[in-house]
Amino acid sequence: MMEFFSASDTCQVKPTNTLTNPQVAVTTSRVSPWLSSVLYFVGNYFLLPSFFGRISITGQENIPKTGPVILAPTHRARWDSLLLPYATGRYVTGRDLNFMVSNNECRGLQGWFVRRMGGFPVDTQHPAVSTLRHAVELLQQGQMLVIYPEGDIFRDGKLHPLKPGIARLALSAESSYPGVGVKILPISINYSQPYPCWGTDVSIHIGSAINVQDYTHGKVKQNAKRLTEDLARDLQRLSNPELAFSHHAVVEVTNAARKREDEGVEEQKKIIVNC
Helix, strand or coil: CCCCCCCCCCCCCCCCCCCCCCCCCCCCCCECHHHHHHHHHHHHHHHHHHHCCEEEEECHHHCCCCCCEEEEECCCCCCHHHHHHHHHCHHHHCCCEEEEEEHHHHCHHHHHHHHHECEEEECCCCCCHHHHHHHHHHHHCCCEEECCCCCCCCCCCCCCCCCCHHHHHHHHHHHHCCCCCCEEEEEEEEECCCCCCCCCCEEEEECCCEEHHHHCCCCHHHHHHHHHHHHHHHHHHHCCHHHHCCCCCEEEEECHHHHHHHHHHHHHHHHHHHC
């Protein structure tokens, strides 16, 4: 979705004079209690189960129930941002998600919903210090923050090079508040079709959380590189769920139409056998 820092960026912030820089804005985000209740209910019980064929979720036991967490999912479609709360949000962990999204996703009617469901915009080319600071503050408060480490949507099913920003942001939060316990949760989202339509099957695989504190010793640049490499390795491993989750529970939801279709096929098989 975005690369937060260039190679020359540092975590130092120069003091600003508010009298001479009145244009500096403060980035905020919030989850509307009434709207989130309505959308979670509609999405979990009606929209997603009825639109998709089968939704299989593996590894929910890996989701931390407390503490700061960066969800790091692959990005395959715009549906990802609806399926993530379905798989990891309020009805699973009792926690809401905050999304760092690009500016163009915070416009119009979509932007109205995004801003009231924990989303906040970032200029992907020139991210403001206030945006990065807000992300760190959310983690310091023990929130769950969603960042797509590949950056853009890729529909070829392959893992693309990860942006270094997610590791740098996680390390910045951990170093700013030592012992806060930031964790990165790798998540693989895959669809049975490149462009999801009605009846498309979805598989969501949640890996083990990465403890960012384990990467705070040594030089920051090397730590960020190692953390990025380990996250990429875990996301790549999640692409082979048969090996990664042979001993994990699978949650599966089938939409009503697909279920009736499957039952009809089974009934026809029984009739043929009996004949």
